[in-house]
Amino acid sequence: MNRPEMLVAYYACLRLGAIAVPLRTAFKFAELAPMLRLKPALYIGECELYRNVAPVDVGILPRQKRFVVDAVDDKDGVHPWNVLKQTAHTDLPTPPSYEPAVLINTSGTTGQPKFVAHTPDTLAATTDLLCKHVGLAMDDVIVAPLPMAHVSRLICSLTFIQRGVPFVVLESFDADTVLDTIERHRCTWTLGFPYQYAALLESQQEKPRDLSSLRVCLTGADVCPIDLQERVSSVFGAPLYNFWGASEVVGSLTFGLENGPVVRIVEGAQIRLVDEMGAEVPRGEVGELLIRGANASPATGMIPPQPSKA
Secondary structure (H helix, E strand, O other): OOOHHHHHHHHHHHHHOOOEOOOOOOOOHHHHHHHHOOOOOOEEEOOOOHHHOOOOOOOOOOHHHEEEOOOOOHHHOOEEOHHHHOOOOOOOOOOOOOOOOEEEEEOOOOOOOEEEEEOHHHHHHHHHHHHHHOOOOOOOOEEOOOOOOOHHHHHHHHHHHHHOOOEEOOOOOOHHHHHHHHHHHOOOEEEEOHHHHHHHHHHHHHOOOOOOOOOEEEEOOOOOOHHHHHHHHHHHOOOEEEOOOOOOOOOOEEEOOOOOOOEEEOOOOEEEEEOOOOOEOOOOOOOEEEEEOOOOOOEEEEOOOOOOOO
């Protein structure tokens, strides 16, 4: 669900002290079921995507706790989003900043689904690092067609809001729409995955738009071929840089300034490259990346397994 209501829901959870668990729209019921065994207090989503949640047992998610942000079909037994906005004002205590505020679902490199927890403290530390080291200016305009259930878009949105930089929310990725948006709103930054840039490049070559406002393009989450970096930079007239981040930690590294899988360590970051024995590797050697900091997730856990019927 890439729409303003999701950002509102994130902030509501932060204010309440509730835990937000964003669900990826591509997941079907079989993939969502293990996550929903956490017995969510309520569900907020789009009516079109609700069919993937509808089969959840009412003992886990009661009908009266299901809300959608667009048109409601009475037969679904769900409630409109507006009902939540009509709730009377309540004075709330400030929730602890060190307790989990969001659980991000990821399989990482293991293929095993797990949750990565972030607290208000880790989110605040992350956005502070990005505001300080990424180089956003007050006159920038951002378009980032990334899914809001992904940690990258959550962190980006919080950073843009904290920095006071306007950004365009697109419901989904469409190459033509992104390019038209850049031209219309004179966007200065764009973020995306490598496959998205490949589609953007093809669309721009078929139908050129005025992208002269762009000054930085960032990509991450996968290996970006150097050839793609070079072609995008040439056609778009703005450099395409690599940015590294993980669901567990973002902000300790910022984008590199040359082609290839290059990033830079930010000032004050606590980073080591170690071998199998935990010893630091010599300069130029391959090692495992260890990161410590206030921006790092305090906990990662496997999704609870299906209870035995025996």
